[in-house]
Amino acid sequence: MLNYCLRRLLLLVPVFLAVSVVIFLIIHWVPGDPIDNMVQIGSSPEQKAALVARYGLDQPLLVQYGVWLRNLSTGDLGDAIILRRPVLELIAENLPHSLRLGGLAFLFSTVVGIATGALAAVFKDSWIDRSVMALILLGSTLPSFWLGLLMILLFAVQLEWFPVSGARTWTALVLPVLTIGLHGVALVARVTRAAMLDISRRDFVLMLHAKGLSHQRIQLQHVLRHAMLPVVTILSLRIGWIIGGAVTIEYVFARPGLGSLLITSLAQRDYPVVQGCLLMLAIAVMLGTLLGDLVQAGMDPRVREHLR
Amino acid sequence: MTSFDSTLRHLALAAASACSLTAFSPALAQDATFVLNSREAGAPTYNPIKGTKLNIANNLIFDRMVMQDADQSFHGQLAESWQASPDGMSWTFKLRRGVKFHDGEPFNAKVIEWWIPKYKGTENAFMVEEIDKVIVVDDYTVRFQMKSPDPSLLLNMATSFMGIPSPKAYEALGDMFGVTAAVGSGPFKLVSFTVGQQTKLVRNDDYRWASDLSKNAGPAKIKNLTLREIQEDATAFLELKTGGVDLLLGVPTDFLPRINAEKALKVVTMPGTEVFYMPMNTSVAPLNDIKVREALALAVNQKEILTSIFGGLGMVANNFLVSALQEANINPKFNISYNADRSKKLLDEAGWAVGANGMRAKGGAPLTLKLWTQNGTQFKRVTEVIQAQLKAVGVNAEITVHEPASINAQYRKKTDHQLAVRAYDYTNADIIDWFFSATRLGYPNVSMFNDPKAEELNAKAMKQSRTWEERVANFKVYHEYVLSQFPLAPIYQPTQSFAYSQTRLKLPETIRGMKMATQSIMDIEVK
Numbered sequence: 137m138l139n140y141c142l143r144r145l146l147l148l149v150p151v152f153l154a155v156s157v158v159i160f161l162i163i164h165w166v167p168g169d170p171i172d173n174m175v176q177i178g179s180s181p182e183q184k185a186a187l188v189a190r191y192g193l194d195q196p197l198l199v200q201y202g203v204w205l206r207n208l209s210t211g212d213l214g215d216a217i218i219l220r221r222p223v224l225e226l227i228a229e230n231l232p233h234s235l236r237l238g239g240l241a242f243l244f245s246t247v248v249g250i251a252t253g254a255l256a257a258v259f260k261d262s263w264i265d266r267s268v269m270a271l272i273l274l275g276s277t278l279p280s281f282w283l284g285l286l287m288i289l290l291f292a293v294q295l296e297w298f299p300v301s302g303a304r305t306w307t308a309l310v311l312p313v314l315t316i317g318l319h320g321v322a323l324v325a326r327v328t329r330a331a332m333l334d335i336s337r338r339d340f341v342l343m344l345h346a347k348g349l350s351h352q353r354i355q356l357q358h359v360l361r362h363a364m365l366p367v368v369t370i371l372s373l374r375i376g377w378i379i380g381g382a383v384t385i386e387y388v389f390a391r392p393g394l395g396s397l398l399i400t401s402l403a404q405r406d407y408p409v410v411q412g413c414l415l416m417l418a419i420a421v422m423l424g425t426l427l428g429d430l431v432q433a434g435m436d437p438r439v440r441e442h443l444r
Numbered sequence: 445m446t447s448f449d450s451t452l453r454h455l456a457l458a459a460a461s462a463c464s465l466t467a468f469s470p471a472l473a474q475d476a477t478f479v480l481n482s483r484e485a486g487a488p489t490y491n492p493i494k495g496t497k498l499n500i501a502n503n504l505i506f507d508r509m510v511m512q513d514a515d516q517s518f519h520g521q522l523a524e525s526w527q528a529s530p531d532g533m534s535w536t537f538k539l540r541r542g543v544k545f546h547d548g549e550p551f552n553a554k555v556i557e558w559w560i561p562k563y564k565g566t567e568n569a570f571m572v573e574e575i576d577k578v579i580v581v582d583d584y585t586v587r588f589q590m591k592s593p594d595p596s597l598l599l600n601m602a603t604s605f606m607g608i609p610s611p612k613a614y615e616a617l618g619d620m621f622g623v624t625a626a627v628g629s630g631p632f633k634l635v636s637f638t639v640g641q642q643t644k645l646v647r648n649d650d651y652r653w654a655s656d657l658s659k660n661a662g663p664a665k666i667k668n669l670t671l672r673e674i675q676e677d678a679t680a681f682l683e684l685k686t687g688g689v690d691l692l693l694g695v696p697t698d699f700l701p702r703i704n705a706e707k708a709l710k711v712v713t714m715p716g717t718e719v720f721y722m723p724m725n726t727s728v729a730p731l732n733d734i735k736v737r738e739a740l741a742l743a744v745n746q747k748e749i750l751t752s753i754f755g756g757l758g759m760v761a762n763n764f765l766v767s768a769l770q771e772a773n774i775n776p777k778f779n780i781s782y783n784a785d786r787s788k789k790l791l792d793e794a795g796w797a798v799g800a801n802g803m804r805a806k807g808g809a810p811l812t813l814k815l816w817t818q819n820g821t822q823f824k825r826v827t828e829v830i831q832a833q834l835k836a837v838g839v840n841a842e843i844t845v846h847e848p849a850s851i852n853a854q855y856r857k858k859t860d861h862q863l864a865v866r867a868y869d870y871t872n873a874d875i876i877d878w879f880f881s882a883t884r885l886g887y888p889n890v891s892m893f894n895d896p897k898a899e900e901l902n903a904k905a906m907k908q909s910r911t912w913e914e915r916v917a918n919f920k921v922y923h924e925y926v927l928s929q930f931p932l933a934p935i936y937q938p939t940q941s942f943a944y945s946q947t948r949l950k951l952p953e954t955i956r957g958m959k960m961a962t963q964s965i966m967d968i969e970v971k
Contacts, residue, residue: 167853172887174496176605177870177878178570187567218497219488219639221623229638285678293686300683301674303641390674392641400486400640403849 137433137440144426151422156208159414160201163407169193170217170405191217204411213415214408216401223412226397231416233303234393237385238378240313245320246371250360252321253328257363258355260333268325275322284315284388301390312389316382320374327370331363338362365436372428376421474970475668476949479680481694483869485673486640491622492607493559493614494566500693501643501671503962506607506628509537510598511655514715514768514958518598521655522551522608522629532593532910539584540653545610546633553586558611560588571600592907595915599872629653631664631966645669657956657963665969684709684943690970691944693960697754698821703943710946713939715768717958718869719761720826720935723879725862727892730794730811734930739790740863741933743837744830745782749936753825757941761934763927764876768958771873771919778924780934787837796838804838815841816864818848826935827865855887864890865935871958873919877906880926891931901925947971 171193175184188194192203207214213223256268291311292300299308335341336359344354383395394413401409433439484499492498492506509523520526523537543551557578563569574594579587588597600606613627621627626634631654632645647669651662672689674680677696683689685706695703695711703709724731724740731737746760762779765772796804796811804811813834817827824845831841841863846854855861868875878884881902882894901922909915942960944951952967 167850168847169853172849172852174567176496176567176570177872178874179567180570181883183567183570216488220494220619221488226639288679288682293682296686300686300688301679302672302688388676388679390641390672390676390679392638396640404486405849 140433141430144429148422148426152418155418155422156205156411156415157201159411159418160204161197163402163405163410163414164197164200166405168405170407173218173404173406204408208415213412216406216409218401218404218406219409223408226409227394227412227416230392230394230397233391234378234382234386234395237309237312237316237382237391237393240309241316241320241382242371242374242378244313244317245324245374248317249321249324250328250364250367253325253367254332254356254360254363256325256329257332257336257359258352265329268329272322272326275318276326278318280315280319281384281388283318284312284385287311287315288388301388303391308389308391312382312385312391315388316385323370323374324367327367328360328363331366332359335359335362365432368428368431368435372424372431373421375424375427376417378420474666475670476666476691476968476970477670477672477689478691478693479672479674479683479689482675482677483694485675488639489622490626490634490637490643492605492609493562493568495605495622496567498604499643499671500959500961501632501634501645502604502607503630504632504645504669504965505626505630505634506609507543507630507653508603508606508608509601511657511957511963512599512602513657513956516768516770518602519655519657521653523601526598528597528911532595533590535588535590535597536581537586537588539586541584543629543653544650545613545629546627546648547610547613549610549612551608551629552583553580554583555608555611556580556586559608562614568605571603571605593910595909595912596872596874598912631662631962632669640673642673643671645671654966655963658966659952660966662966664966666965669965684945687945687948690948691942691968693942695941695943696822697757697938697941699943700755700757700941708945708947709943711941711943712951712955712960713757713941714955714960715766715958716758716938716940717766717768717871718867718938719764719766720865720867720938721761721764722830722933722935723864723866723890724931724933725859725890725892726929726931727894728859728862730796730806731813731862733794735790735794736796737930739787739794739837740834740839741780741930742783742787742790743833743839744933744935745784745833746935747782748833749826749829753822753829754936754938758939759937761937763934764879764923764932765873766871767937769871769873770916771923774920774924774927778927780927780930784837791837791839798838802838803835803840810840811838812840812842814860814862815843816846816851816854816861817843818846818851818866820848823865823867830865830935852887855890858886858892861890866890873916873923874906876919876923876926877902880931893926893929893931895929898922898925898929 171184171187174187192200204214215222216226219226252268252271256265259265288300288311291297298310299305302308332355341354341359344358382393383399386393386396394416398410398413401413480499487497487499489495490502490505492502507522509521510518511521512518522540522543524540525538527536539553545551557580560572560575560578563572574591575588576591577589579589581587607628609621610627614621617625631648631651633648635644635646637643647664647667649663651664654661674683677699680692681699681702684692700711703711722744724737726732750756750758750760759767762781763772763774791804795806799805815827815831817823827843831843834841879888880891880893880898881889882899885892885894905915905918905922909918940959948971950969950971952964956963
C-alpha cells in the first residue's frame with residue numbers, strides 16, 4: 137500500500153509538468169495581454185514597449201516558460217502583473233475562502249446526498265423515492281447562477297434570515313453553501329441510489345433476505361457499504377471542483393475566492409495569477425483523485441489484494 | 445431666596461440643560477456602506493503615483509492640488525491659488541496652510557518638491573513630463589519650470605493619479621505603499637483593503653480643508669465608510685433594497701425602474717462621462733471611400749437607439765466628445781446626425797446600387813461589412829440595432845461578438861476589422877489623440893485613421909497650445925477636422941445613475957463635479 141502511494145505520488149511529477157506546459161501555452165495563446173490593462177490614456181507606444189520589456193513579455197515563449205518553471209521549482213509563483221503582489225500571497229488570501237465554501241458544500245452534498253440517495257433506494261417507488269428523484273432533477277438542471285439569486289430573494293430579501301452577499305459573518309456562508317451543495321446533493325443522491333439498486337440485485341443480497349434480515353437492515357448495513365465505492369469515485373473527482381468551481385457563486389454572492397481571482401485575472405490577462413490559480417486547481421484535482429483511489433483501496437479488500 | 449437669586453438659578457439650570465442636550469445630541473460619527481461602480485472594481489492599489497487603475501476611495505484618502513467642476517472650472521484643494529506665466533513656461537502655486545497628512549507630517553512646498561520626481565519611470569510619468577524643475581519659493585509657494593507650455597497641467601493635477609501621498613510613509617513602505625497601507629491628507633484614512641472585495645475607511649477628524657465644491661469644509665459627516673465591490677448588479681440591488689448597503693455608485697439602466705418602484709430608494713442621474721461610437725477602419729475597402737463612411741455614419745439613428753434601448757435616458761452623441769467638455773461645443777455643421785436619405789444618396793454616388801433584394805452591390809460584390817462588438821448586454825443590443833439600421837440603407841452587417849480582453853489584440857491585426865461598436869469613459873479632449881493619432885494604428889486607433897492634416901492639428905492641440913483657451917480652440921479645430929473625415933459614427937452618451945436609501949442617507953441638493961466623488965461625499969449625512 138505504501139509503495140502504491142509512493143508510486144502514485146511520483147507519477148504526479150510528469151503529470152504536473154505536462155499540465156504546466158498546457159496551462160502556460162493556453163493563457164499565452166489566447167488573444168490579449170495584461171499591458172493593455174495597464175497603459176494609461178495619453179501614454180506613448182514607447183512607454184507601452186517599456187512595460188512589455190519590464191515584464192519579460194517580449195521574450196520568446198520558451199524563455200518565458202523556462203523562467204516560470206525555474207521559479208516554480210523554488211516555490212515562487214512570480215508576481216502578479218496587474219495586482220503587483222506575489223501570486224502566492226494572492227492565492228493564500230483567497231484559498232481559505234474557497235476551501236471554507238467548497239469544503240462545507242462538499243460535506244453538505246456528501247452527507248445529504250448519500251442520505252437522500254439511500255432513502256430513495258430503501259423506499260424505492262414510494263413517494264419518498266419520487267420526491268428524491270424530483271429533487272435530483274431540479275438540482276441537476278437549475279443553473280447555479282439563477283438558483284443563487286433565487287436563494288437570495290427568498291431567504292435574504294423576503295425572510296431576512298441571511299445576508300444577501302459578502303463574507304463578513306458565518307451566516308453569509310449558508311446560502312452559497314446551499315446553492316453549490318444542492319447541485320452536489322443531486323449528483324451524489326443519483327449515484328448512491330443507482331449503486332444501491334444495482335447492488336440489491338446481487339446474489340448475496342438475496343441470501344440475506346433468505347436468512348430473514350429486514351429489508352431496511354440489508355439496505356443500510358450491507359448494500360450501502362458496497363454502493364459507496366462508485367460514490368467515492370464521484371466525490372474524489374469533485375474535490376478539485378471545490379477549490380475553483382464555485383466562481384459563479386462567488387460572483388453572485390460577492391465572495392472572495394480562488395474562482396473569482398482566476399476569472400478576474402483571466403479577464404485582465406494577468407498571466408502569473410492565471411497560471412498560479414490553474415496550477416492550484418490541477419494539483420487539487422490530482423490529489424483528489426489520488427485520495428479517492430486510496431480511500432477505495434482502504435474500503436475494498438479486492439483492490440488492496442490487487443495492489444499487493 | 446431673592447428673585448435675583450431665583451433668576452440666576454433658573455438661568456444656571458437652563459444653561460446646564462442646554463449643555464447636556466449638546467453633550468447627548470447624536471454625534472457626527474455615523475457609518476455608511478457604498479457599492480463601487482463595477483467599472484472601478486478590482487483596483488489593485490491605492491498608490492496614485494504608480495497605480496494605473498484607481499477607484500473613488502483614492503480621492504478620499506489623498507488630496508490633490510486642484511479639483512474640477514462639471515463646467516470644467518478648476519477649484520483649489522491643496523493649492524489655494526495658481527498663476528501661469530504668459531508664455532506658459534512656469535506655474536506658481538500658493539499652497540494651503542495647516543494641512544497635515546494622516547501620519548501627522550506637515551504638507552508644504554518641500555512635499556511638492558519631493559512628489560513630482562516620484563513619477564519618473566512610472567506608468568503615469570507622462571502627466572508631469574513637461575515639468576522640468578520644481579522650485580521651492582517659500583514654505584507655501586512652489587514654482588514649476590516647464591520644458592514647454594502645458595495647458596493641460598491643471599487637468600492632470602485634478603486626476604486621481606495626482607493624489608499626494610505622505611513622503612515619510614511613501615518612502616517607508618516602498619512597494620507596499622497602497623497595498624498594505626496608504627497615507628494621504630484626505631478626508632478619510634485607509635483602515636483596510638481587500639482587492640476585489642472591500643475598502644474600509646475612517647474619517648480624518650483633523651480634516652478642515654475641503655475645496656469650495658463641498659459645502660462642508662471638514663471633517664466629513666460619515667465616520668466609517670465601507671466601499672464594497674459587488675460585480676453582480678442584481679446582488680447589489682438586493683443589498684440596497686434590504687439595507688445591506690446605503691448607496692450604489694453605478695446603476696445599470698435596466699434596474700432604474702425597479703429602484704424607482706421602491707419608496708425607500710432614490711435614483712440620482714447626472715450627465716455621463718461615456719460615449720458610445722462606431723469606429724470605421726479607414727484603411728480597408730470599401731471604408732477607404734469617404735462617401736461610404738459618411739453614408740454609414742448618417743445611417744445610424746441615434747435617437748432610435750436612445751429611446752428603444754435606453755428608454756430615453758441619456759443623450760444622443762453627435763460628435764466624439766462628452767457634451768460637458770468645451771471642446772465638444774464645435775461648429776454644428778460638423779456634428780453627425782441621422783439622415784437616411786443623404787446616406788442612401790451617398791452610397792448611390794459611391795457606386796453601391798440597390799439590388800432586387802434591397803441590398804447594395806458594386807461590380808457584383810455585395811456591400812457586406814464585418815461589425816464587431818464586445819461581450820456585454822448593452823454592446824450587443826446597440827450593435828443589433830445598428831445592424832438593422834444599416835440594413836435599412838442596404839448595407840449588410842455581420843456581427844461578431846468578442847471577449848473584451850481579446851478584442852484589442854484582434855484590432856491590432858489592423859485589417860481584420862471593418863466596423864465596431866465601442867465606448868470610452870473619459871473627460872478630456874485628448875481622447876481624440878488617443879483614438880485617432882497615427883502613432884497608435886490598430887489599437888487604440890481602431891479607425892486606422894492616418895491623415896497628415898489631422899496629425900498636424902493633433903501636434904498643435906497637444907504640444908503647441910500655450911494656454912487653456914488656446915488648447916480648447918486648437919482641440920475644437922482638430923475635433924472638427926477628424927469628424928469631417930468620418931472615421932467614426934457617434935451614437936450615444938449614457939447618464940450616470942446612482943441610487944441610495946433615502947431613509948439612511950441625506951445627499952446634498954447638487955452633486956458637484958463630473959462624478960459622485962469626494963466633494964459630494966463630504967456633504968453626505970447618515971440619518
